[in-house]
Amino acid sequence: MNRLPPWCLGLATLLVLTVACLWNYDPPVAGTQRWGIVFPSPLPVGTSEPILVTGQTGAGDFLVVRYVSESSIVFAYDSWGHGGPSSSPIVVPPGAHHRLAIDLPSLSAVPGKIEAEAQLVRVVFDGTVVLDAKVAFHSSRIPRVSFGRNPLGGTSCGPEFHGQLLRENGRSLLSNPHAVDTPAERFFTWLQLDPWQFVVIALTSLAVAWTWRARCRGTRPAAAALVSALTATARSHRAFLFATLLCSAAFTSVLTSGTFRVIYPETFCNFYDFQALSLLQGRLDVPEESLQEEAFVYAGKIYGYFGVTPALIRIPFVIFGLAFGELSRAAMLLYYAATLLAAYLILLDATRLLRPDRPRPATWQTMLFTAHVGLGSTVFFLGSRAYIYHEAILCGIMFAVFSCWCALRHLAAPQGRWWLGALALGTLSVHARPPTGLFALTVLGCVAAAHLFRFSPSSRLSSSPSPFRPLAIGALSVFGVLSFNALSYVKFRTFEGCPLRLNVQYTPERLAKIDGQQFHAANLPYGLSSYLLHPNVEITRHFPWLYIGPAVQRQSFPQAKIDFPDRALALPYGMTGLFVLASIAAAWAAVKSPAARLPVLTLWAAAVPVSVAMFAAIATSERYTGDFCPFLFCAAAFGLAAPRWRPLTTAALAAATLWACLLTLAITVHYQGTMVWGVPEDVQKNYRQLRAHVDGFFLGSVPPSR
Template sequence: MITTAARRVWVWHRTPESLWSRRITLAATIVFLLVVSRWRPWDLFDRGGFSTDFYDAQAHAFLRGRLDVPAHIPGPEGFLIDGKTYLYYGPTLAVLRLPFALFGHWADGRLSAVSMVAAFFIACTTTFHLARRVASLLAGGSPRRYAVLVAAVACSPALSLAGWNSVYDETELWAFALFLLTATAALRMWAAPGCHTVLVAVALATATVLTRSSVGIGALAAVGFTGVLLWRRHRRVAVAAGAGAVGGLLLNVAVNLAKFGTLLDLPADRQLLSLQNPARAAWFAGNDGSFFSLRFLPTTVVHYLRPDTVRFERLLPFVRFGPLATEHGSYPLEGNTPASSLPTSATLLFLLAILGVWVIVRRRSWPLAAVLAGALAGAAPTFLIGFVANRYLTDMLPALVVPAAAAVATVALPAGAAGRGVRWLVTVLVVWGTWVNVALAVWTQNLKQPGFTEMRYRVDDAIFGGPPPSVIDLLPASSAPRDGIVAIDGECAGLYIAEQTRWVPLELAEGERRLRGTIESTGTPVIVSAPEGDVHITFADGAATASYTPVDGEPAIGVAVSLGDLPALVDITSDPISGGLRVQVAGRQSLFAFAAPSLAQATITDNLRPTIAADGNTPLCDFLQSRRGGGSSLGARGSA
């Protein structure tokens, strides 16, 4: 069955007019695959990090006849309702994982990346078919024009989602792809009203709303509005489209009621993040317990539509996020993370959409207006969320793709030099969109990776030489500047990078803020005794459990991790800058505590044999210091 479905998708992908679109789709999908797999495509099916197993857990719950999932899977992202933990994601992608869940947990966390690649491929392929459908409606279009629209989508913010293998970006991509499928089906229903076309349109819109409700409500609206237009031509189809749209909405409401007891909104006060964070709980209390408010519109509209949300720098990949959104609303945002904008990272699509709106109005194309209205309805809630994030741009893309399809179908190129200039402009904008979105994806993916920072500064040294840019001395009690600034603490006691107003460690000095060693025996506990408290690693039944007992305070007990064969590696980091103590045993984290005992003054039991890195304590920090001219100073050096 899966093979047959895949063959049908491939046949749908390969049409006589699709050569250029197919080439662009395949090239863009390869780029997406390389980025999401961190340039190692053979690792595509490796188990991902936090959230990549959310849909797998939901699929296993469905097999047990339940909606709730084990609490440890979503962690702080879960919603605690009557003692049970629920995910707030729709069931569509969990249902697609059921065939894998039938055979156990082997696929848990391994399908998210390949699912994202598939969604991106389907979005690009569907764009071609949407362009053809719109061209048929408006009596225009050509294969190369369709390819322009496919390229505009391929180099849009959808490409930047490759930077984070997560349930969040996977959901965004599938909602985008499913909306495009719904739009294509709705226009087909308009052109050939009948039982089959209306069922396909309603089914796709329902799948969209059960993937991401905000975008899906727009998809249902697009089908419903198209049905209204069919009232005079084909009343049965019109009634079926309207009833199907209402039915899809009611199904989404039923799922929400079964989980949370609400119609459409989420009980924000029951999310573990809110239960564990008084400041977040207070924020929701001040916003009527909702994620949404009209008060956020001045902030979100300005940021998502401003043209200056990226910055150039001399470090690879030469483009980074610009400043965070400036708040203009009467109530503060709950989250303000780096984000680009539609004019900046969807430039070609944005310009085509402006032309397309003019075409739709001038031609009085009511079917396109109906689908566009649905796309706008799906994008509207994103502007009302008290959270700014780059991935939310994907919610707005359908509202650009639909009118852009009208533009490529009807707007003719001028003759002569002007036409050649437009072709060059399109090429430049495709290159720009690809560069920007791949750069932002790589930035999102690798900002906290020491190897990425080292590569950037090695290349910079080879090309420019001299003092490294964006490197400063870390001053006591200083807040982190803009993302990407690198700071050196003392004589390389620690090397840090700024991320969202906090310092994240890249390197910590061995014997001072990091202790690595091998466990030689498990007969007695490993004890690392510091003036501020003791770290204990105890052993039982082939597992190790770390704990921290401060001199004054309650002990923190970690989780048991499989020890494996001896000798086993222990990695302890204690960082006063980030304020965290982490203990890993055999490559698995057993303990995290908000503490920073001094490892430089610690004593260690004999059954832990310390090891020293072969390349020295802090090779990256030493390299940056050598470029800066030696030891640290009291003031900041380097350029931020």
């Protein structure tokens, strides 16, 4: 086996993967279908039989034939849940051969086309148009087409057609597209319509060949050493792994409403799948069904204001047609666990920097920090609902924290290339959630400024010996932020990141109330109160006992131009431990430890632009507090690493962490059970029953509706 040439193994991999892709490959059946048809003899009067069926159960379209008499038929179209038109009766002699041409709108709504070109069903029978009407239809994202069979169980027809369906060349049509094309036709259709699958397969085959070549050259001990090193690393960081496992289990339970099904078609969660499909086709517009009321319409096309980063991550799945529209839960779980890892990496580096005598955080610090980040912050609240709003924020947080980790490493070692990771990850964060990316790239820009101007022993500013590199890094950081506006220009022909006038929800009257703008200086006091000052926590006698109170009243800020004042917990009350660590403890560290001074000041300075943007925005919401999480996680790590914690301060921090975790859990389950739209009715019903049972046990009463 070791003598097998690498190219042979690579070629074998290519062939096996190609056959695997083609094994169940259904070529899209698009365009006009021209067949020969022979009806059964005698005609089964009073029954209906399928001619062409597309889609899936609950979202299918049917073209059927109804036998109305011994010598006449009717063609009928039925879209699941919508119905459809029928033709006039047509006289047909049983057993005769007829010509049939069919156009269905669902046949043009297959991969390779973002949206259908027409909404007309058209049936031509023996050269005569017998049915021509505008109809409802279901997009066939996965090409499921059946000829003469009804595999969906629709009630508009029986299970199968008892006559004959023939191709123009006389070959019989069976129940699926495999019978339509020869193996060679299927292969070349696959290459033409799914070239990205072949590209991925070819790259995978090259990787297998290269790996085998390296193994044959005797690098296996290095692989064994890598496994040994990973095992040792897992042992040394077992406290973090244990805390992450518990946090991830709790997050998954909430995210999936206790089912632990991470592959699931949530409502309003297929936008990124459609965006990935459009990117593969070299375009940015998406079909209307992917955005609903969040659609932005420009030049007759529909776009989203959401960034493309989550769509980029979905591209491999879209290429191979895996779990289309069902990945939001899995993606959010991945982002969540990765966020915990990124925050822990910053804590490790902060501890090594500030406490070289003890370069690893204590077990209690690791457990407490991970628990607060994972259970007592907005990242856990985002698990209340898996849809694109929450996924975008969580994705942005994850990339931003990793970017900050790289930037802080570059701050400590400017000769290295950590800035490349910070720039790439920060840009990805911008294109997931602009505020989080703004913070991450501002951190990198501040690091570049710190390297450009360093304090000399005489306390005067002196230029760095090589100013070009920090200048270039700073400029690239600015370009990374502006890349979101550049992409907006490609879509909307304006550099506004979110041109509200193009959104289908914004009427002229609504735009006039906010002057058509997303940010106003007059909103700064309102935003400051919402996110920092307003004690918006309600404690009641009814389960879950802790609630978010009403939003800050606009009457208190008459000059503010707020479009969407939703409930939000001020940071000192919602993420108490992290806020104290990022402010008071970090300030103490900066004063007492010179090594902490520059990183802490860098993080604080980088927090200013994103804070101003959030305070000036026209909307407030609890989920938007997630935009402050990258700053809180990074600064809190330095606050936790620097001080010499005494029993009293440790107990106070533990109490603050416990409070934040309990509060976050309470508002998360209540938000999921009663407030957010799109949650299955059974989940909300179970929550109402739980509240009634708990309140009945403790109070003997039914909880009021909130």
